[in-house]
Amino acid sequence: MGFHQGIVALFGLITIAMAGPASMARGTTAQSLAIGRVYINANTARENTIAAFDRYADGTLTPLPGSPFAAGGAGTGETIGSQDALRVTSDGHFLLAVAAGSNEISVLRIADDGALTPVSGSPFPSGGFLPVSIALHDNLVYVANRGNGTSGSNYTGFTIDADGKLHALDDSTVPLSATANPGAVFFNATGSNLVGTQVGPDDGPSFIDSFAVGHDGMLIPAPGSPFPAQAIGPFSGAFRPNDSEQLYVVNAHAGPNDGSTSAYAVDSDGSLRAIGASPYPNRQTAPCWMDITPDGRYLFTINTPVSSVSRYEILADGSLDLLGSTTFNDPTGLRPIDAHFDPAGEHLYVIGADAGVVSILTVDGGNLTELPTSPVALPEGTTPFGIAVT
Numbered sequence: 001m002g003f004h005q006g007i008v009a010l011f012g013l014i015t016i017a018m019a020g021p022a023s024m025a026r027g028t029t030a031q032s033l034a035i036g037r038v039y040i041n042a043n044t045a046r047e048n049t050i051a052a053f054d055r056y057a058d059g060t061l062t063p064l065p066g067s068p069f070a071a072g073g074a075g076t077g078e079t080i081g082s083q084d085a086l087r088v089t090s091d092g093h094f095l096l097a098v099a100a101g102s103n104e105i106s107v108l109r110i111a112d113d114g115a116l117t118p119v120s121g122s123p124f125p126s127g128g129f130l131p132v133s134i135a136l137h138d139n140l141v142y143v144a145n146r147g148n149g150t151s152g153s154n155y156t157g158f159t160i161d162a163d164g165k166l167h168a169l170d171d172s173t174v175p176l177s178a179t180a181n182p183g184a185v186f187f188n189a190t191g192s193n194l195v196g197t198q199v200g201p202d203d204g205p206s207f208i209d210s211f212a213v214g215h216d217g218m219l220i221p222a223p224g225s226p227f228p229a230q231a232i233g234p235f236s237g238a239f240r241p242n243d244s245e246q247l248y249v250v251n252a253h254a255g256p257n258d259g260s261t262s263a264y265a266v267d268s269d270g271s272l273r274a275i276g277a278s279p280y281p282n283r284q285t286a287p288c289w290m291d292i293t294p295d296g297r298y299l300f301t302i303n304t305p306v307s308s309v310s311r312y313e314i315l316a317d318g319s320l321d322l323l324g325s326t327t328f329n330d331p332t333g334l335r336p337i338d339a340h341f342d343p344a345g346e347h348l349y350v351i352g353a354d355a356g357v358v359s360i361l362t363v364d365g366g367n368l369t370e371l372p373t374s375p376v377a378l379p380e381g382t383t384p385f386g387i388a389v390t
Contacts, residue, residue: 033057036342037114038349038358040378041085041097041386042068045077048099048106050086050116051379055389059347059360061376068379069116071106073099073123077383079353082132082144083184083236083289083338085386090138092390094164098131098143099123103152105131105143107164110390119164127156127173133184137191140217141166144185144196153180155196155209157217169217174209184236187213188244193270194219195247197234202253204232210270222270230262230279235288239266242296246318247272250287250301251279259287259310261301263318276319282310284325289338293345298366302339302350307331309339309350311366326368328352328359330375340389351384358387 034054038061042049049068053061080100087096088110095116097106104123108116128145129152135142139159147153157172176182176198185196196209207226211219233253240246247264254260260279264272287301287310299312299320308331311323328334328350335354341347341363348368350359357375361368378384 036390037064039086039088039095039388040351040358040382040384042379042382043075043077043080043100043385044381044383045101046074047071048073048075048097048101049379050095050097050108051382051384052114052116053358053376054114055342059362059371060373061358061360064114066115068382069108070118071097071099071108071116072118073104073106074101075099075383076101079337079383080132080385081183081235081288081337082385084133084135084186085338086388087134087136088388088390089136089160094119094160095388096134096136096141096160098126098134098386100130100132103129103131103145105134105166107160107166109164121165124158124166127168128152128154132182135185135187135194137187140191140213142185142194142219144182146182147176147178147180150178153178153182155182155185155219157219159217172218174219180207183234186238188239188266189241190244192244192268193239193266195237195239197237197249198226199233199235199252202233204253206232206234206253208234208249208272210266210272212268212270220270222267222272225270227272230274231260234262236290238290238292240296240314240318241292241294243318246275248290248292248299250290252286252288256285257283259284259301259303261287261290261299261312261320263320265318275317278319280312280320280322282312282322282325284308284310291339291341291348293341293363294343295345300339300348300368302336304336307334307336309348309361309368311368313366323366326361329370334359338385338387340387342389349387349389351387353384356382356384
C-alpha cells in the first residue's frame with residue numbers, strides 16, 4: 001500500500017471511529033434524554049400490572065420497554081377512587097403498589113433503566129380488605145384499607161427493609177367504621193404527622209383522621225380526632241411541601257359547582273385549625289384529587305366530572321387565592337383522576353380513567369397548558385388508579 005493510500009485508509013478508519021459514536025448517539029437520543037419515569041397502577045383483573053413510561057425534559061412520554069410489568073397480586077379490574085395507590089421510596093429503589101383485588105401490597109425493585117421486578121416475598125398482606133392508599137416516609141409505611149363493607153377498614157403500619165420486604169408493625173392497626181370509605185393516607189414532610197381522609201357516604205358524614213407519629217412508628221390520635229370535615233367528601237389531600245404545619249384537603253361531594261379546598265394549620269399533636277376563610281370554593285364540581293407544586297406556591301385540584309383543573313395560589317399564611325380553572329384538550333369521556341407533578345414541578349401528569357390515557361400539562365407558575373401531543377394512551381385493559389413520577 002502506497003503512502004497516500006495508507007493515509008486515506010487511516011483517515012477513513014478515524015472517520016468511522018468518530019462517526020460511530022455520533023451515529024449511536026443519534027440512535028439513542030430519545031433514551032439519553034429521558035430524565036425520569038412515570039408509573040401507573042393498571043389495577044388489572046387477576047394479576048395486577050404496572051404501566052411504565054420514560055419521561056423527557058419537555059414532558060413527553062414513551063412506553064418503557066417491557067411495560068406493562070407484572071406486579072404480583074390482583075387488581076379489581078375496576079377503577080377505584082383513591083389517592084396514592086403507588087409510592088416510590090425516597091432512595092428511588094422500590095415501588096410500592098396496592099393490589100386491591102387480593103388485599104395485598106406489591107413491592108417492586110426499580111432497575112437503572114426503570115424496569116420493575118417484584119422483590120422476594122412480594123406481594124405482602126395489607127392488614128385489611130381492599131387497600132387503596134399508601135403513605136410512606138423513610139422506612140415507615142401506612143396503608144389505608146377500605147374494607148369489605150362490614151370489616152377490614154383500617155390504617156395499618158409496616159416497615160420496609162433494605163431488601164424491599166414489608167414487615168407488619170405490631171399493634172399499629174387503627175380500625176375504622178364500615179362506612180368510613182378512606183380515600184387517602186399521607187405523611188407530612190418530616191414524618192411527624194399522618195392524616196387520613198374518611199370520605200364517608202355520599203351524603204356524609206365525613207371526617208379527617210389526624211395523628212402524631214411516635215418514634216416507634218405508632219399513631220397517636222390528635223385530641224378531637226377524627227375531625228368533622230368542613231364539607232362533604234374530603235377525598236384526598238396533602239401537606240404543603242415547604243411547611244409541614246399546613247394541610248390541604250379537597251371536598252368532592254357538596255354538589256354541582258360547589259367544590260372546595262380546605263386549609264388547616266396542624267399542631268405538633270395533630271390538632272387541626274382552619275386557616276382563614278376555609279374552605280375555599282373553586283366553583284367546579286367534585287374536586288377529587290389534588291397536588292401541590294414542589295415549591296409549595298400553587299395547588300391544583302382535579303375536578304373529575306367536568307374534566308378541569310382548578311388553580312390556586314397558596315399565600316404566605318396558608319390561605320388560598322383561586323386563580324381560575326383549565327379544561328383539558330379533549331374533556332369528553334376523560335374522567336381525570338389521580339395526578340402528580342414531576343419532582344421539578346414543571347409538568348403535571350393526570351390519569352384519564354375512562355379514556356385510558358395520561359394527560360400532560362406544562363406548569364408556568366399558576367398557569368397550566370396541556371401539551372399538543374397529550375394525552376398518551378395506556379396499555380389495553382388498564383383500569384388505572386395511582387400514579388408515581390420520578
